[in-house]
Amino acid sequence: MESPGIWDTPQRILVILAHPDDPEFFCGATLANWAQAGHDIHYFLLTCGDKGRNDHNKDIPGDELCSTRHLEQRAAADVLGVKTVEFDDQEDGYLVPSLELRRKVVRVIRRIKPTVLVTCDPQFLFSPFGINHPDHRAAGQVVLDAVFPAAGNELFFPELSGEGFLPHMPREVWVSLTGQPTVALDVTEFWETKIRALKEHKSQIGDPAKLEERIRSRHTDDSTLENPRYEEKFRVIKY
Numbered sequence: 001m002e003s004p005g006i007w008d009t010p011q012r013i014l015v016i017l018a019h020p021d022d023p024e025f026f027c028g029a030t031l032a033n034w035a036q037a038g039h040d041i042h043y044f045l046l047t048c049g050d051k052g053r054n055d056h057n058k059d060i061p062g063d064e065l066c067s068t069r070h071l072e073q074r075a076a077a078d079v080l081g082v083k084t085v086e087f088d089d090q091e092d093g094y095l096v097p098s099l100e101l102r103r104k105v106v107r108v109i110r111r112i113k114p115t116v117l118v119t120c121d122p123q124f125l126f127s128p129f130g131i132n133h134p135d136h137r138a139a140g141q142v143v144l145d146a147v148f149p150a151a152g153n154e155l156f157f158p159e160l161s162g163e164g165f166l167p168h169m170p171r172e173v174w175v176s177l178t179g180q181p182t183v184a185l186d187v188t189e190f191w192e193t194k195i196r197a198l199k200e201h202k203s204q205i206g207d208p209a210k211l212e213e214r215i216r217s218r219h220t221d222d223s224t225l226e227n228p229r230y231e232e233k234f235r236v237i238k239y
Contacts, residue, residue, distance in 0.1 A: 014114035020073035028194035029187035035081025097142035110165035121178035181233035
């Protein structure tokens with residue numbers, strides 16, 4: 001019997017999240033693990049993070065920041081072993097789970113035909129660090145609405161079938177950044193890879209040493225910084 005996140009055959013894994021760096025922050029160690037195991041991983045990010053402003057990049061114009069974050073995300077994906085990275089370039093901060101965006105997500109699911117789809121939890125309003133970004137919640141909502149009932153049913157968005165994008169349903173949906181996890185994966189072996197990938201998002205990092213300290217501090221309660229164990233948690237839905 002397969003264990004969660006361990007499959008007998010190579011899987012095609014599609015990650016749909018809101019911003020550059022979301023995959024690395026939410027589940028980068030898991031993705032590195034899966035890539036090393038021989039699974040094909042593809043990103044589809046809904047925005048380019050053009051409002052990812054902070055003190056050290058406040059003078060970068062939004063369009064330049066968008067281009068920069070494209071490059072940073074591709075570099076981070078290379079660290080993890082991700083095959084492809086695509087952007088829809090919706091405006092950062094204004095993401096809504098509209099029918100138009102749902103159609104786009106259904107098209108991507110039908111085109112890439114993932115067996116496993118990764119997104120985030122639209123119900124996760126309060127995080128340990130404050131209020132969860134509205135784009136995260138909107139991304140999770142539109143992706144889950146696209147998965148069911150639309151992606152696998154030819155009566156939804158029939159024009160997509162006319163374009164050659166026939167119905168397809170992932171076998172598993174892995175919901176990251178959730179307060180209702182059903183699976184916790186031990187990713188200790190890949191935590192340093194996660195950190196290396198995160199450090200490629202240079203426009204978002206003021207002090208790389210502080211970032212490392214913060215990410216390394218997220219060890220499990222039953223471990224220590226001297227002998228840490230790390231987990232990434234998901235709510236897994238199987239069809």
